[in-house]
Amino acid sequence: MSRFDRLALKQEIEDFLYMEADLLDQREFLKWLDLLADDLIYFMPIRRNVKFGQHAEKENTKQGEGISWFDEDKWTLGKRVEQILTGVHYAEEPLSRVTHMVSNVRLLEVSPSADDAQDVVVGCRFLIYQNRVEYESNTFIGRRIDTLRRNGDSWLIARRELILEQNVLLAKNLSILF
Amino acid sequence: MTTKLPIDRMIDTKNGTISREIFVSPEFHREELEKLFTRAWLFIGHESQIPNPGDFFVSRMGEESVILCRDTKGAVHVFLNSCRHRGMKVCRYESGNTSLFVCPYHSWSYTTDGKLQGVPLYRVLYEGQLDRNEWSLIETPKLHIYKGTVWASWDAEAPDFMTYLGDAVDHLDQVLDCRDGRPGGSEVIGIHKWILPTNWKFAAENFLGDTYHNPSHRSVDMIGIGPSARAGQTGRRDNEYNKGQHVWASFPAGHGVHSVWMPEDFEYQPSYAQYPLVDEYFRHCFEERKKRLGDKARIMPFTGNLFPNTSYHGRQPRGLCVWHPHSATETEAWRFFLVDADAPAEVKDVLRRFYMRYSGPAGMTEQDDMENWLYATKASTGTIARRYPFNYQQSMGAYKHNDPIPGDVSTQITEQNARNYYDVYAKYLKGDGWASLLGTGDAVRAAAE
Numbered sequence: 001m002s003r004f005d006r007l008a009l010k011q012e013i014e015d016f017l018y019m020e021a022d023l024l025d026q027r028e029f030l031k032w033l034d035l036l037a038d039d040l041i042y043f044m045p046i047r048r049n050v051k052f053g054q055h056a057e058k059e060n061t062k063q064g065e066g067i068s069w070f071d072e073d074k075w076t077l078g079k080r081v082e083q084i085l086t087g088v089h090y091a092e093e094p095l096s097r098v099t100h101m102v103s104n105v106r107l108l109e110v111s112p113s114a115d116d117a118q119d120v121v122v123g124c125r126f127l128i129y130q131n132r133v134e135y136e137s138n139t140f141i142g143r144r145i146d147t148l149r150r151n152g153d154s155w156l157i158a159r160r161e162l163i164l165e166q167n168v169l170l171a172k173n174l175s176i177l178f
Numbered sequence: 179m180t181t182k183l184p185i186d187r188m189i190d191t192k193n194g195t196i197s198r199e200i201f202v203s204p205e206f207h208r209e210e211l212e213k214l215f216t217r218a219w220l221f222i223g224h225e226s227q228i229p230n231p232g233d234f235f236v237s238r239m240g241e242e243s244v245i246l247c248r249d250t251k252g253a254v255h256v257f258l259n260s261c262r263h264r265g266m267k268v269c270r271y272e273s274g275n276t277s278l279f280v281c282p283y284h285s286w287s288y289t290t291d292g293k294l295q296g297v298p299l300y301r302v303l304y305e306g307q308l309d310r311n312e313w314s315l316i317e318t319p320k321l322h323i324y325k326g327t328v329w330a331s332w333d334a335e336a337p338d339f340m341t342y343l344g345d346a347v348d349h350l351d352q353v354l355d356c357r358d359g360r361p362g363g364s365e366v367i368g369i370h371k372w373i374l375p376t377n378w379k380f381a382a383e384n385f386l387g388d389t390y391h392n393p394s395h396r397s398v399d400m401i402g403i404g405p406s407a408r409a410g411q412t413g414r415r416d417n418e419y420n421k422g423q424h425v426w427a428s429f430p431a432g433h434g435v436h437s438v439w440m441p442e443d444f445e446y447q448p449s450y451a452q453y454p455l456v457d458e459y460f461r462h463c464f465e466e467r468k469k470r471l472g473d474k475a476r477i478m479p480f481t482g483n484l485f486p487n488t489s490y491h492g493r494q495p496r497g498l499c500v501w502h503p504h505s506a507t508e509t510e511a512w513r514f515f516l517v518d519a520d521a522p523a524e525v526k527d528v529l530r531r532f533y534m535r536y537s538g539p540a541g542m543t544e545q546d547d548m549e550n551w552l553y554a555t556k557a558s559t560g561t562i563a564r565r566y567p568f569n570y571q572q573s574m575g576a577y578k579h580n581d582p583i584p585g586d587v588s589t590q591i592t593e594q595n596a597r598n599y600y601d602v603y604a605k606y607l608k609g610d611g612w613a614s615l616l617g618t619g620d621a622v623r624a625a626a627e
Contacts, residue, residue, distance in 0.1 A: 044540075046368070048272050067368020067515050067530060069540050075408060076535055082401045083542055089397035091545035136552075167272075168510065169372035172548045174540040 005114040006107070013122050013148065014105050016155050021100035024177050029081040032177065036074045037149055037156040044069040044162040044178065060163070069164070069174055080177065091175040094133065098176050101127040108145070118150045119158075126162070130176055138171040140164060140178070183209060189604045191597040194571030198558040200600075201377040201568075206607075207506040214486055214606040215240030217333040217615075219342050221488040221500050222246050222256050224514060225326045226365035227273060232290055235273045238502045238510070239330065244318070245269050246328055249290040250277060254323060256330040257292050257315040268315070279315070288315050325354040325362035327498070337612055343484070344616075345584035346433035352479035353490045353498070356518045357463035359470035365519035367530055370538040371512050376551035378487055378501035378509040379603075384547055385481045385489030385499065386434035387426045387595035390572065394546045403542050405494060405532050409451035414536065414543050415494035416449035419478055426577075426592050427585035430617020432485030432602030434595030437492070438478040439582050456528045459521065477583060485602060495533040507555050513538055570597055 023032040036042075045060035045068045061068045083089045102124050109121035128140040147159035162178050183205060188197035200206045220239050223246045227235040234247040236259060243259035245268075259267050266283035278295065280287040287296035292315035297304055318330035322339035329339050336342070343350065356363040374381070384391065395414060402412040422438035446464040450456040468475045479492025489499040497515040504510055515533050517526050536543045557563060573592035581587060588594050605614050613619030 046370070049270060051271055051274060054274075061368065065530075067370065067534060069534075071534060072531065076531075079401055079403055079407070079535070080542065083397045083403075086397040086400050088400075089542075089546065090394060091549040133553075167371070169370075169539055172372065172374050172376075172539060172552055173545045175545045 002115070006110075009110065009114045009117050009120070010105070010107055013107065013120055013155070014102075016148070017102050017105065017122070017124065017146075020157070021102050025099055027095060029084060029177070033074070033078055033081055035155070035157055036077065037158040038074055040074040040077070040157060041071075041159045042073065042077060043071050043160065044164055044174075047164065047167050049167055063161070069169070070162070070178075077177070089175075091173050096176055097131040099129045101129075102144075103127070120148045120155075122146050122148060126178070128176070128178065130171075140166075140171070183607065185604050185607050188567075189600045190567075191570065191601050194569060194574055194593070194597065195567040196570055196600055197567050198564050200603075201379060201555060202506050202559045202564065204506050207503060209607050210503065211240055213609060214603070215332075215503075217331065217336060217606065218486050219320070219322070219329045219331045219336065219339055219484075220486075221484070221498060222321075222328040222330050224364075224366045224516075225254070225323060225328065226519065228254070230275060232275045232277055233273070234269065234276060234279075234290070236269055236271065238500070238512070239318075239332070241503060243267060244330075245279070245315075247290050247292075249292075251291070253291065254321065254328060255290075255292055256318040256321055256328070257288075258317075260316070261286055262294065262313045262315065292317050325351070326364055327354060335612060337616060341616065342431055344429050344431050344433070345427075346429045346431075346435060346482070346484060348474065348477055348584070349427075349435040349437055349479055349482050349492070350484065350490070352437070352477060352492050353496065353516065356520075357460065357467065358518075359463075359467035359475065363519055364516040366514045367517055367526065368515050369512060370515075371510065372539045373504070374509045374511055374548060374551060375507060376509055376548075376555040377506060378503045380551040380554055381499070381501040381509060381511065381547075382483045382487050382489060383596055383599070384551070385491075386483040386599055387428070387436040387481070387592070389424070389426070389436055389480075389591045390593075391547075391550070394550055395543055397546070398543045403535055405449060405453070405456075405528065406451035411451060416447065418447050418449060418493060419480075420447045422478060423582070423589055424480075424591075425583060426588045426590075426595055427583060428577075428595040428598035429585050430598075430602075431615065432599050433483065434599055435482030435585075436480040436595075437482070437583075438480060440476040440478055442476070444476070450528060453524070453528050455522070456525050459525050483599070485599065486606075491537070495536050496529070497533065497537070507559065511538075570600075 043063045050058045084092050104125040106123045108123050110117050111119045123145050126144050130138045142164040145161045148155040149158045222237045223235045228248040231250045231252055234245050237244050237246050245257045245259050247255050261268050261281040263286050264283055266281050268279040268281045278287045285298050289295050294310045294313045319334035320331040320336050322329050354364055355361055398414040404413050404415040406416055419438040422440040425439050426436050428434045446461050483489045487501040497513055500512045502510040517529050570593045573590055577586045577588040577594050
């Protein structure tokens, strides 16, 4: 694997992530759903204040057990999109104005190789700005780890873990797509 | 204990009007904290969160942080989370296990039963002056554990919790008891905490019996997000209440519930389509519950609010919500999700997934509530808006006493629960005694009955 293969792959992955963010910001929700793998895991833990030394074990709620902000699959996300498209989901009617920023992109795992990548684990930071109706605004900042799966010329999101840097959620709703 | 606020003029439930001031004014917020949250029984947490000696869970009472703690001998306490020396929070973790709460500021330390133990340089600086026994953590004088739930009051004169709860107990039981009717046995599987730019009473009232707001959930009813939605069913939950008579009951201490009174011969309604094991579990529980509870099994819970700020969902979903006021126009919401502790893993998994997509800030149903409460608060703060009261005239007088269940019971959608709630709220703000607050010393009510 050459440095150039890895650079090209990183560029390709970044382009995919930016394109995906743009679909959400352009409110192309149905097109966005097409980027999700059928076996998608979409997870946002709740973060807790724990004693030093207990972070690995206790800081974040765990995927697959108990209660998190999100621990769901493609069907549920499809329902979220369907709900917005009813036009009477009042928490998103009128629609929020949203910008998804993606940065600090790093390839964490590539398999089998950069010149023939089929599965990629990519880490990034997200900064999402939501502005609603007149004066309501929320900023969601955190870390994200995505598992992407090769899908012809493009990619599918097979796993998304969103580590939001908040404890008590400071927004009244998580009505946008992350 | 008197107040300068013209409460009777603002809360006129005989004519069905309530001033917007009580939802937006900082004066009412202060009065509530002084006169209501210092006296009423408040929900603190659940024993399943503190199973072992030394376990603690940090909770809230109104605007203040409190520690729910099982001491090293096994007794349960609720302490104000503030050092007696300079007030620093002695615990800033959400939960854990400890033998001491050590204040980060000057290192005063307290044992799990609240006693002041460590005072640095005690002999040199305090000997003969500071009596450790008088400087324990401040503890609620009243605490009661009911079927795993922990409740406390700051008022030493408060009646015992079961008296305070009154006939609302039959409805709370439906939340706390095992689905098969065994008493208690629930556990907390997770907690949501979030900030709402709204007055806390909008949220309490929503659960108190405001079934009229159903149209705001049209989107989830259209698309279907319930436990059987994957099998193509619309609606936001299963139709467990088929053929039941919806009832709205209010109680003298201010509690209000929306439950369903099932017919004598009611049968299990297939639920959790797509999950045969879960359906089978609930079918089994349903039959067991009927056998165990007899006629009482006919009460099926929907929602309710225990005065002042503890709300519940009884079945789909199932949990307790507490609305903690931060200010007149900001609330910190906590939701405790419940399941039967001994339910099979698959049942718990299907339930938790449903709870998450239904409830809280990420919940497809409740997001629309939050939108309503926010903008109802915002649009009521204006000078002109405040001159015009809210309307509470729905189903005036349309209720019976103790028929078919205890309480003032309506069989049509009603704001009677809210009118009763604000009558009791007004009594707290006027500083009434407990006989009045419980409705037992209310001459008007007695005469009417």
